[in-house]
Amino acid sequence: MKGMNIVRTMASVLVLVAAAGPMVSTVHAQSDGGEAVAIVVHPDVTIDDDNLTLAELRSIFLAERQHWGDRSRITLLVRAAIAPERDLILTEIYGMSEDRYRQY
Amino acid sequence: MGFGDFNYVVTELDQQEGFRMGQMVGHVIADLNDRFTFFGEVSLTAKDDKYSVEVERALVRYDFADEFKLSLGRFHTPIGYWNAAFHHGSWLQTSVARPEMIKFGSRFIPTHFVGVMAEGSMPSSSLGLGYKVGIGNGRAENVARAGDAGDINDHRAWVARVQSRPISIVGLEVGATFYSDQLLAPDLTDTRERIYSVHAAFDRDSPEILAEYAHVTHDPVGGSGGLPGSDGWYVQVGYRLWGALSSVKPYVRVEQVIIPEGEEIFAPLNLNYDGVVLGIRYDPGVFLALRLEYRSEQFEALQRTNSLYAQASFVLSGS
Numbered sequence: 001m002k003g004m005n006i007v008r009t010m011a012s013v014l015v016l017v018a019a020a021g022p023m024v025s026t027v028h029a030q031s032d033g034g035e036a037v038a039i040v041v042h043p044d045v046t047i048d049d050d051n052l053t054l055a056e057l058r059s060i061f062l063a064e065r066q067h068w069g070d071r072s073r074i075t076l077l078v079r080a081a082i083a084p085e086r087d088l089i090l091t092e093i094y095g096m097s098e099d100r101y102r103q104y
Numbered sequence: 105m106g107f108g109d110f111n112y113v114v115t116e117l118d119q120q121e122g123f124r125m126g127q128m129v130g131h132v133i134a135d136l137n138d139r140f141t142f143f144g145e146v147s148l149t150a151k152d153d154k155y156s157v158e159v160e161r162a163l164v165r166y167d168f169a170d171e172f173k174l175s176l177g178r179f180h181t182p183i184g185y186w187n188a189a190f191h192h193g194s195w196l197q198t199s200v201a202r203p204e205m206i207k208f209g210s211r212f213i214p215t216h217f218v219g220v221m222a223e224g225s226m227p228s229s230s231l232g233l234g235y236k237v238g239i240g241n242g243r244a245e246n247v248a249r250a251g252d253a254g255d256i257n258d259h260r261a262w263v264a265r266v267q268s269r270p271i272s273i274v275g276l277e278v279g280a281t282f283y284s285d286q287l288l289a290p291d292l293t294d295t296r297e298r299i300y301s302v303h304a305a306f307d308r309d310s311p312e313i314l315a316e317y318a319h320v321t322h323d324p325v326g327g328s329g330g331l332p333g334s335d336g337w338y339v340q341v342g343y344r345l346w347g348a349l350s351s352v353k354p355y356v357r358v359e360q361v362i363i364p365e366g367e368e369i370f371a372p373l374n375l376n377y378d379g380v381v382l383g384i385r386y387d388p389g390v391f392l393a394l395r396l397e398y399r400s401e402q403f404e405a406l407q408r409t410n411s412l413y414a415q416a417s418f419v420l421s422g423s
Contacts, residue, residue, distance in 0.1 A: 055272065095274040
């Protein structure tokens with residue numbers, strides 16, 4: 001299963017960033033085409049090989065997994081409904097429409 | 105966050121028709137510290153002469169890890185799918201109301217549970233295995249109620265549930281539940297209740313397929329057992345349309361509750377039921393759902409009845 005590289009930031013939460021063009025290489029996010037997604041976490045979070053599989057991401061976004069390996073709680077932020085990254089996340093990770101996501 | 109609904113009913117059942125206020129529901133969630141969380145759910149339900157206030161759920165949870173979370177309080181009993189997935193607030197579910205076997209106030213399945221509950225995920229990278237295990241008071245003297253003020257006997261109820269949510273198929277869940285309690289039959293005989301339940305759900309918009317089956321047995325304590333049990337099941341299928349009609353979701357549900365003649369606890373309660381539900385849900389906005397639902401129902405051996413329900417349900421969200 002395809003993995004997602006991790007970008008570390010001083011933000012104290014897990015945030016989602018999508019970008020096109022140069023930003024992709026800067027954050028080393030993998031891409032199928034012109035658009036890519038990077039997952040940003042606090043620098044103190046330990047993740048094996050700085051890599052999350054799509055399955056791991058899905059379990060985090062679906063709230064099946066709510067803690068990091070050190071038992072610290074994951075705080076999840078998803079971009080607002082107007083952001084194109086949100087559509088990508090809903091499609092690729094949640095597999096849901098906007099309405100269904102809100103219901104979930 | 106809160107939920108509410110308004111209804112209009114036309115029915116051949118011996119019920120009042122016309123406009124009906126539905127249920128107003130409020131949620132409160134509070135992080136007590138990094139590990140402790142409180143969740144509360146309170147409902148206001150319209151009755152003939154008043155509104156009844158109910159603490160539907162109130163629990164304090166301690167998160168040890170994803171594999172082990174411990175809660176204390178009042179829960180929705182994790183039997184089957186619907187009662188664990190959909191809570192108060194009809195906006196959350198596709199249909200106007202719950203299936204008969206698991207409706208709120210149901211006497212077939214104990215919908216609420218007061219006690220302690222452990223839950224978590226189990227090591228499995230792809231199957232998404234999880235569990236819930238609880239011990240509590242079980243049913244009250246009124247079997248539709250949980251033992252909010254204590255157990256009616258010295259035998260606690262317990263429930264164990266396992267489910268699989270394969271991470272590669274979002275929305276799919278299969279699971280099984282076992283529930284055990286001890287009740288007092290109308291003839292004051294101590295009676296052992298056991299509930300065996302299985303479910304399979306593909307809880308998506310297109311399609312939505314929900315299926316659940318429960319088998320309930322009541323045997324006198326010390327008896328030889330083997331008395332015939334009662335069965336309840338439903339299958340619901342929905343499909344959100346596409347393109348310009350993507351706000352529309354037709355659905356259909358068939359369901360039954362079958363009680364053996366002479367069953368000690370359930371037979372006097374007249375729980376036999378056979379129903380077919382056809383409906384359309386229309387979502388004109390993110391937090392508003394309009395439904396039109398037809399029901400053909402037969403209670404016990406009475407004549408089959410037709411009903412038509414119109415409902416507006418909504419969610420009050422802070423976001």
